[in-house]
Amino acid sequence: MNISEFAKIAGVSRSAVSRYFNDGYLSDDKRELIEKAIAKTGYSPSSAARTSKNRITKLVGVIIPKLSSESCARVVDGISEVLGNEGYELLLVNTANDNSREITSLELFRSNRVDGVILLATIFTPLHISVLKKMRVPVVIVGQELNGFDCVCHNDYGAAYALTSKMIEKGAEKPAFIGVTLSDAAAGKARREGFEAAVKDHGLELRTNFIETAKFDMDSGHEKAKHLLSGNVRPDCIFCATDSIALGAMIYCRENGIRVPEDIMICSVGDSKMGRASSPTLTTAHFHYKTSGMNAAEMLLRDLKHRDGIGRLLRLDYDIIERESTGIVKSDD
Amino acid sequence: MNISEFAKIAGVSRSAVSRYFNDGYLSDDKRELIEKAIAKTGYSPSSAARTSKNRITKLVGVIIPKLSSESCARVVDGISEVLGNEGYELLLVNTANDNSREITSLELFRSNRVDGVILLATIFTPLHISVLKKMRVPVVIVGQELNGFDCVCHNDYGAAYALTSKMIEKGAEKPAFIGVTLSDAAAGKARREGFEAAVKDHGLELRTNFIETAKFDMDSGHEKAKHLLSGNVRPDCIFCATDSIALGAMIYCRENGIRVPEDIMICSVGDSKMGRASSPTLTTAHFHYKTSGMNAAEMLLRDLKHRDGIGRLLRLDYDIIERESTGIVKSDD
DNA sequence: CTGAAAGCGCTAACAA
DNA sequence: TTGTTAGCGCTTTCAG
Numbered sequence: 153m154n155i156s157e158f159a160k161i162a163g164v165s166r167s168a169v170s171r172y173f174n175d176g177y178l179s180d181d182k183r184e185l186i187e188k189a190i191a192k193t194g195y196s197p198s199s200a201a202r203t204s205k206n207r208i209t210k211l212v213g214v215i216i217p218k219l220s221s222e223s224c225a226r227v228v229d230g231i232s233e234v235l236g237n238e239g240y241e242l243l244l245v246n247t248a249n250d251n252s253r254e255i256t257s258l259e260l261f262r263s264n265r266v267d268g269v270i271l272l273a274t275i276f277t278p279l280h281i282s283v284l285k286k287m288r289v290p291v292v293i294v295g296q297e298l299n300g301f302d303c304v305c306h307n308d309y310g311a312a313y314a315l316t317s318k319m320i321e322k323g324a325e326k327p328a329f330i331g332v333t334l335s336d337a338a339a340g341k342a343r344r345e346g347f348e349a350a351v352k353d354h355g356l357e358l359r360t361n362f363i364e365t366a367k368f369d370m371d372s373g374h375e376k377a378k379h380l381l382s383g384n385v386r387p388d389c390i391f392c393a394t395d396s397i398a399l400g401a402m403i404y405c406r407e408n409g410i411r412v413p414e415d416i417m418i419c420s421v422g423d424s425k426m427g428r429a430s431s432p433t434l435t436t437a438h439f440h441y442k443t444s445g446m447n448a449a450e451m452l453l454r455d456l457k458h459r460d461g462i463g464r465l466l467r468l469d470y471d472i473i474e475r476e477s478t479g480i481v482k483s484d485d
Numbered sequence: 486m487n488i489s490e491f492a493k494i495a496g497v498s499r500s501a502v503s504r505y506f507n508d509g510y511l512s513d514d515k516r517e518l519i520e521k522a523i524a525k526t527g528y529s530p531s532s533a534a535r536t537s538k539n540r541i542t543k544l545v546g547v548i549i550p551k552l553s554s555e556s557c558a559r560v561v562d563g564i565s566e567v568l569g570n571e572g573y574e575l576l577l578v579n580t581a582n583d584n585s586r587e588i589t590s591l592e593l594f595r596s597n598r599v600d601g602v603i604l605l606a607t608i609f610t611p612l613h614i615s616v617l618k619k620m621r622v623p624v625v626i627v628g629q630e631l632n633g634f635d636c637v638c639h640n641d642y643g644a645a646y647a648l649t650s651k652m653i654e655k656g657a658e659k660p661a662f663i664g665v666t667l668s669d670a671a672a673g674k675a676r677r678e679g680f681e682a683a684v685k686d687h688g689l690e691l692r693t694n695f696i697e698t699a700k701f702d703m704d705s706g707h708e709k710a711k712h713l714l715s716g717n718v719r720p721d722c723i724f725c726a727t728d729s730i731a732l733g734a735m736i737y738c739r740e741n742g743i744r745v746p747e748d749i750m751i752c753s754v755g756d757s758k759m760g761r762a763s764s765p766t767l768t769t770a771h772f773h774y775k776t777s778g779m780n781a782a783e784m785l786l787r788d789l790k791h792r793d794g795i796g797r798l799l800r801l802d803y804d805i806i807e808r809e810s811t812g813i814v815k816s817d818d
Numbered sequence: 819c820t821g822a823a824a825g826c827g828c829t830a831a832c833a834a
Numbered sequence: 835t836t837g838t839t840a841g842c843g844c845t846t847t848c849a850g
Contacts, residue, residue, distance in 0.1 A: 154827055165837050170829055177835050194619075199598050200536035201827035205842050209533065211576075220562045220775075225553040232552070232579040242813065243544075244577040246565040265532050286527075399762040406764065428703065429732040431739065431764035442553075487843055500823050503845055510819050534843035538826050 153195050162189035205210075212452065213243045213266040215257050216273050219304055221368075222424045223441045224272060228292055230445025231270055238453060240267070251275055258283045268452045270294060275335045290455035292448045296338050300463045302455065304448040310336045311389065311421050311437035311470040312346025318435075318472065319389040319417045320354045327351050328387035330376045330397050343393045343421060362387050365399050373400025381410065389478075392420035395427050396443035398434055402477065413479040423473055432455050432476030440468045486528050495522035506530050545785065546576045546599040548590050550607050552700075556774045557605060557755045560627055564603055567617025571786060573600070584608055591616045591624075601785045603627060608668045623788035625781045629671050633796045635788065637781040641671045644754050644770035644803040645679025645724060651768075651805065652722040652750045653687045660684050661695035661720035663709045663730050676726045676754060695720050699730050706733025714743065722811075725753035728760050731767055735810065746812040756806055765809030771774055773801045 159166045162185050162480035171178050172186045189195065203209050212235055216224050232242055243266055249263035254271070261269050268289050272298040273280075284291060284301060292302045316327060329347045334340045344363075351358050364380055366372040373396060380387060381404070392398035398420035405412050412418055412432050420427075427434030447466055492499045495518050504511050522528065536542050545568055549557050560618045560698050566573055576599055580586035587604065591613075594602050601622050606613075606629040608792035617624060617634060625635045649660060662680045667673045677696075684691050697713055699705040706729060713720060714737070731753035738745050745751055752768035753760075760767030780799055 155829095156827080166828085167830085167837060171836090174829075176830095181835065182836090194595075195596075196593075198537065200540075200542065201842090202534050202829075203533035204531065204827085204844075205829045207533075207842090214577075218562075219552075219565070220555065220558040222553065223553075225558050228577075229551075229553045229579065229581075232577070233581065236579070242577045242579075244547075244561075244565070244575045244830055246562060246575075248566065260529075262527075370758075371793070403762070425703075425729075425760045426762045429736070429759045429763045438791075442787075448723045488845095489843080499844085500821055500846085507845075509846095512819065515820090531843055534826090536847075537828075537843085538845045540826090799833090 153193060155197065158189060158193060158195045158268050161193060162186050172198075202322070209265060209267050210240050211243050211266045212240050212449075213245065213257070213261040213269040214272070215245045215247060215254055215269065216272040217247055218248050219244075223422060223439070225450075226441035227272055227445035228415075230447075231449045232445075233442075234446045234449035234453070249274075251277070255279055255283055256428045258287065261289065262287055267458055268292070270448050270452060273298075274339075275333075276337070290452060290459055292452045292455070294444055294448045295467060297467075299401070301466050302451050304444045304451060304466045304468070305338060306439045306444065307469050308342035308421070308469055309346040309349075311439070311472075312343040312393075313350045314346075314472055315419050315421070315435070315437055316347045316350035316391045317354065318474075319349065319391065319419065319478055320356065322417065324389035324417055325356060326359070326362070326385065326387045326389070327356060328359075328364070328380050328390045329392075330364045330366050330373060330380070330390060330401065332366060332368060332397075333392040334365075339393055339421075347391050359385075366393075368394060368396060370396045370400035370403070373397030374404045375400075377401035377404040381405075381408070381416075385414065388485075389417040390419075392418065394432060395420050395422035395424040395436055398477075399426055399430055402430060402434070412477050417478045419478050421470075423471075427473075427475070430477075436473050436477040437470040438473050439470055444468050455459040486526060488530065491522060491526060491528045491781040496521050503530075534663060542598060542600050543573050544575050544576050544599045545782075546578065546590070546594040546602040546773075547605070548578045548580060548587055548602065549605040549625060550582050550779055552577075552579050555615045556755060556772070559774035560605060560778035560781075563775040563780075565778075566775075567779045567782035567786070582607075583699060584610070588612055588616055591620065593698045594622065595620055601625070601789055603781050603785060604725060606631075607672075608666075609670070610646060623785060623792055625785045625788070627777055627781045630798060635784050635797050636778045637784060637799045637801070638671060639772045639777065640800055640802050641675035641754070642679040642682075644772070644805075645676040645726075645809075646683045647679075647803070647805055648752050648754070648768070648770055649680045649683035649724045650687065651807075652724065652752065652811055653683065653689065655750065657722035657750055658689060658720065659692070659695070659722070660689060661692075661697070661713050661723045662725075663697045663699050663713070663723060663734065664726040665701060665730075667698075672726055672754075680724050692718075699733075703733035703736070705727045706730030707737045708733075710734035710737040714738075714741070714749075720749065722750040723752075725751065727756040728753050728769055731769075731810075732759055732763055735763060735765070735767070743754075745810050750811045752811050754803075756804075760808070763810075768808045768811040769806050769809060771806050772803055777801050788813040 238330035245257040269291045272294045331344045332340045364376040366376045419483045423436045492502045578590040602624045605627045664677045665673045697709040699709045754770045756769045756771035
């Protein structure tokens with residue numbers, strides 16, 4: 153069923169039909185005629201043909217590193233809520249942590265197919281930058297800061313600083329750190345710097361053998377905690393870059409009779425569901441992931457309306473959720 | 486840059502260019518000419534115009550109830566892996582648990598835009614069935630069985646039966662159940678039936694006041710556990726329909742000095758990450774969510790090649806993961 | 819194997 | 835307000 157056939161059935165011209173679907177001039181009787189015919193035939197215009205004319209796809213490309221990560225999923229949740237309300241649909245690309253697929257996806261999106269792109273970024277290479285510069289459609293980056301581009305990010309440094317300070321103020325004197333790769337400027341570099349600054353600002357020593365770099369999962373946290381806690385000097389608190397790492401570390405402690413928080417305090421960033429269910433419950437920084445997704449979508453919508461080429465950085469602050477792993481007796485929620 | 490301009494630059498005809506991108510007859514010298522021009526210009530054909538001609542979008546619609554649910558995310562992960570390898574992209578619709586949006590999305594997909602649909606279903610209404618019947622593109626349903634349609638689902642009944650039996654065989658005599666709405670034929674009805682059958686088959690009494698219906702989250706599990714454990718007769722094991730519910734119940738127990746598993750055993754279905762981090766760790770049934778996503782994608786790909794109209798049901802079995810909450814001393818992984 | 823030409827289903831400029 | 839008409843960028847006959 154195409155527009156001509158349908159127009160014949162409805163008893164109007166093709167243009168009238170087109171106008172009906174595009175908010176053009178139309179008298180009420182024609183409108184009624186068309187509505188009746190739609191009810192009868194179920195006709196709906198081909199979005200492909202439409203796009204090929206006016207170059208509007210009503211599609212937004214979303215590139216993510218790993219869907220089955222809680223934080224990613226929350227961001228996409230927020231994006232889909234806002235964009236859905238504006239009649240946009242999401243073209244989702246899951247790179248499965250393969251950095252090079254971000255490039256190929258961006259290139260795929262560059263030529264056509266989407267009106268805009270939201271990129272949940274982890275690590276930027278020079279290639280990323282050059283491809284991003286060539287994009288013809290607006291792009292919003294989530295989770296990282298990149299000068300000259302629209303970004304929505306979190307206060308990684310601040311959260312790490314606040315959490316570490318909290319543990320020191322509660323009496324910790326030998327703070328340790330389990331982080332992730334410094335190539336990740338947000339979760340890796342900024343959180344590490346926040347930790348280090350807090351240690352220094354409180355006049356404590358920064359022991360290099362109290363710094364570990366883990367992968368993003370529990371097993372790796374477990375392993376690094378073992379390494380950290382097997383030396384002759386034992387730390388009395390650990391700040392972990394992610395909840396999974398912290399949970400792995402807590403499991404190691406439990407297995408080895410090290411009491412949390414009595415012998416060692418542990419906390420991290422992310423506020424994943426796991427941290428509420430664990431025992432002890434986990435002190436963590438809540439990042440407003442869903443909100444950042446919503447705000448990124450709003451930023452993109454703005455660009456779609458009138459793109460002024462000015463890069464905007466929006467940084468969302470964190471909430472500290474104090475729970476048992478740093479000594480709060482009991483205050484879940 | 487359109488095909489005509491590009492053809493001029495490459496020094497070939499438009500048809501040659503079209504053939505290059507569509508595996509038509511083409512001499513090697515022309516092919517080379519075109520490849521050089523692509524390297525220079527970065528030209529790529531407009532997928533919209535292409536679609537409007539040959540009606541192939543290379544897009545698959547994926548409808549999900551809630552992205553930020555671990556099981557959903559794992560299924561989509563599997564889908565995207567398989568479909569991505571075949572050059573398909575995902576058009577993702579997040580219904581946010583709004584059942585009616587499944588209908589509108591299906592209708593949106595019905596007319597055009599996608600080559601096929603994968604539906605992560607929860608509850609089927611008669612409207613669902615009638616819309617599904619009218620679809621012109623192939624549809625694969627994940628997580629539910631629906632006669633006459635292609636489905637990939639899990640053995641909900643079997644997992645509930647096995648888990649309940651396990652607790653009874655370990656000595657439980659007063660089994661209780663916290664489930665979810667029976668409108669959900671898989672997570673609601675089948676798991677409840679599996680529980681009930683196991684209780685009966687072991688010659689135990691099925692007490693109606695030992696049956697609770699919760700929402701899908703921890704708080705609700707907590708609340709229902711309280712109700713269950715406040716009566717004058719106390720159950721000695723609880724089978725929960727989901728991990729979140731079980732974790733909520735475990736938290737209630739911890740808060741009230743009820744020991745798990747000594748006083749009461751608890752287990753559930755889902756094998757979410759939380760169950761590994763909790764204390765005690767949670768006995769659960771692992772459903773192969775990612776695999777079911779992959780298999781659904783393969784089924785759809787098959788339909789896309791030659792649709793024979795025969796409904797196929799693929800049911801994946803579960804793995805029982807025994808952990809501390811039902812009395813295993815210590816054997817995480 | 820190749821190019822010219824017709825046409826996919828739709829939108830938009832135009833004259834009425 | 836309306837219908838006619840000329841495209842959008844591409845694919846696909848159809849001769850050659």
